[in-house]
Amino acid sequence: MSISECTDKPLDLSPVAAMVADRAPFSEGDVIDALQDMQTRYGYLPRAAMDEMARLSGVPVARLYGVATFYSQFHLQPHGRHAVRVCRGTACHVRGAAGILSAISRHLGIEDGDTTPDMQFSIESVACLGTCFLAPVMLVDDQYYGNLTSDKAVATLKRIQARDGAPNAAAQPAAQKGSAPCPP
Amino acid sequence: MVRLTLDGRTIEARSGQTILEAALANGMDIPRLCHDPRLIPSGACRLCQVHVGGTEREPVLACCTAVTEGATVVTESPELASRRRAILELLLSEHRMSCATCDADGDCALQDLAYRYGATEWAYGTFQHTEPAILNYTSENRGIEYDVEKCIRCGRCVRFCDEVQGACALTFDGRGITMKVNTAHGRALHQSDCELCGGCIRLCPTGAMREKTARGMGRLKDLTKVQTTCTYCGVGCTFELNVNPRLNRVVRVTTQPGMGINDGNLCVKGHFAFDFIHSPERLRKPLIREHGAFREASWEEAIEKAGRALVAARDRYGPEGLAFLSSSRCTNEENYLMQKLARAAGRTNNIDQCATTCHAPTVAGLALSLGSGAMTNSISEIKHVQTLFVIGANPTEAHPIVGLEMKKAMRNGARLIVCDPRDTWMAKHAHLHIKHRHGTDNMLINAMMHHILARGLHDRPFVADRCEQFEALRENVRSYTPELAAEVCGVEAGLIRRAAEWYAAGTPSAIFYTLGITEHTCGTENVQNLANLAMLCGQIGKESSGINPIRGQNNVQGACDVGAIHSVLPGYQKVADAAVRAAFAKAWGVELPTHPGGRVTDFLEKAGEGVLKAFYVFGEDPVLSEPNQARVVENLKKLDFLVVQEIFMSETAMLADVVLPATCFAEKDGTFTNTERRVQRVRKAVEPPGEARQDWRILCDMSTAMGYPMSYGHPSEIWDELASLTPSLAGISYTRIDKMGLQWPCPTPDHPGTAFLHQGRFTRGKGLMHAIAFRPPAEQPDADYPFVLSTGRTLYHYNIGNMTRKTAPIAQKQNANFVEMHDADAERLGIVDGGAVRVTTRRGSISVRARVSGKVRPGALWMPFHFAESSTNRLTHDAFDNITRTAEYKCCAATIEPDGHPDAPTGEPPR
């Protein structure tokens, strides 16, 4: 179960109605597009929102889920507002990508693939970002940062944190994959 | 037609057929893993590659390529063999090869093809097994087990669940090498949309999807397959019981594509609900009541005692002193013997079976209107219907295979009109849903006919040539305007008009109904009025067009056909007709009784009045299935003697003086007749438990003990006697129905059977129209009982549940009674979804859990009747149809309140 569903506050499902209604009559062909809307709205595809979309549109939830898992662009877990993609391709690897990843992990207090509890950052390691000449590289949202060192990477994140005015995420306890204390 | 050569053989194919379909139709085989004739070809496995027009050409997929005139197809070549080997080796490299311990060993298409092409499992590196096995959506399920390490990702399960079953519980999760079958969000299967139809198992070509319950119970070579007919509903699906003779046990159920009218498809009951056969609760020895308790007895003693009591009642009190309740769950042969026993040995016409509880209004109503009380079309005609008019029926749950055929019709572009007070699956998917108030069907139908006549949409030539009493009908419906109906039925007039127009215009339209029409005090009138509608529009007597009651119990059609009804002998030949009586008297060598006889509801009343003294109940449990339970028990207790022939100690058997242990469908030979009048074989697969005896033998023994000796060597001899006395069945014999059943009327041995009735002429000559006035239900809601309660069936259970509830995966899915109510009512009364509630009527009160949704109308309640421990029939009303004495199960006044009692049921209601 996703992190946001563990909080007391239930997810606001009201926006889903419009996602379906805007595409009336909703057909199978609208699924990808509608899921994209959902991801934009919630930052990921919450289970309850997918159930709701299935209920309102008549498209079986298994089909929504099949589409959602087929395309790597969709996330079934909540994602931070900032996606930090650290390249682990060959070029970056030989130039120390592993060190960068662990520095970022340490700074944010989360593992690769996870999201900070305040939902500010997610880390995701990826294969080649296609900018090997800048290796080692990370991509934060749609901004590339190249020729990185561990310090430069952490400084970049700190700058974003300062800009957002958020507390230092590292001070918060780490959320770990699979250990969310949710009832099934 | 297209001609082509396939491996040097010239074959004919339908144009549009694929090469693979043409090959299979001609008995030729092409290797394949992802194909199934019921599915849209997906081209996923690429094993069916063949050469078209020369082996040097790039191969094409036989399952996705249409035949062309004059094509030469080659299905085997060194090139194809090496391609196939490579594909198989790739699959094997991701497959946990464990044939030695796999339940699918010998029954696995992957194994067969690997063997055939000499594919090795190490060519692309060997498979790394994950220990412990990964948990998945079936880990907690008690019926189905998915093993991702044996899955070849052919997609047959996913596509079946979606394209055929329409449940869409399954999907592929992810892609590439990590792709796996899953439910949405990996939810546990029993909490998903799964309907437990078992289709994913039946279609899986490997051991990846299997019955958990069959694990270790035998592989193909340990099992014997016995083809037989399902015992759970009027559809009459064909399947194979897989028996392990060493264990004398049914291990699993299988089918083949194309098998039976069900095309190899089944619902949960057919696929899973056979555990009852081997239940320790089965009766094994005859029981005799002595000093208030049962003791075991020998067959001789039990039969002697019962026979003597029945004869005593007969001789002392005459034909009204005893009665026989036959069983629409049992075979035609047994029903024939039971009515023969009643009439020849008991000298009474007091013979009935559960049709009175359900479809007697159909038999009576359609016989009056058309001359023959059965479904007029065939199940296979449904997919070509263009306008489906479904009223008071819930086919996806009560007759799931009919539901599948309707889904096919809808995929073929049919329009669906559903009239139902409840949001059934069909209602939710309907193009037009009339959610009318309970018991207002005649108002609705009259208004539809009013509109059809006002617009001149009726079939004038049909009405003129083939019907009588049209003027009376026209006169009657004049006052039933759509506006009036809108008010009484609680729906918009526009909907009623549109339904009428669509139905009248359909080319063709067909009506389907079940107990929502019959279980009313005006049940027979409802049926007659639907017949009116069909005749008015000329939507009857054609292929895919007619009026179709879908019969409930597996052999309720047959039980009626063979004369287990007070007023008719086999083939609906009237007892009142002296010539008919004479023919039977000659064959049976005794005079036949002439008194009118009664129905089960009469029997119970007469027992209460002290008129009926001895009662023989065979394979029915009236205590649970008849309305107003408390009164039923009281009445039965007044009998001098009660004999019950049963497979379990039922609630009725508890009251008996003698209990006779009977056999179930898997333990005997015989025939069932399904809802489309098709007589199908039932075959013995296992030995009965203990001393339980074949029912036809028990009936013979009893008759002999009563002084009218009967004896047969095999049920086929009983059938032959029946057929010789019944013109509509005369052409049917066991030899002719060995593989596939035949539909009556089938008067001669060379007659092919009759797919649809009333072509060119109604059975009674002209169709008789009836002027039907709207009459409201007997019991109206009032201040004390403000709700309308109706009862019905769910997908998962059969009747009183004593067979289906013994199956673990079914119990996991649905194991307790519940009541559906509307959100608004629940909120007003402080009732929450899943909360305990007490439902009370003037007859009784029970506590169940609430299922709160918009499925029923405000002011309405709905409950199933499958759960003995909180029997819904403690609540139902013993008000009856004026003609057939069928009870009004669909409408009784009730009240509901939260139940604070500590013993009240808790938790989430089952889905």
Ligand code: SF4
């Ligand atoms: S699924 Fe088939 S190939 Fe795989 S282990 Fe079982 S029998 Fe062998």
Ligand code: SF4
């Ligand atoms: S049992 Fe039937 S409904 Fe359930 S997942 Fe399998 S195919 Fe789908």
Ligand code: SF4
């Ligand atoms: S479970 Fe069976 S049917 Fe389903 S994809 Fe895997 S191999 Fe095919």
Ligand code: FES
């Ligand atoms: S390897 Fe990192 S950008 Fe190409």
Ligand code: FES
């Ligand atoms: S059978 Fe044709 S691709 Fe699988």
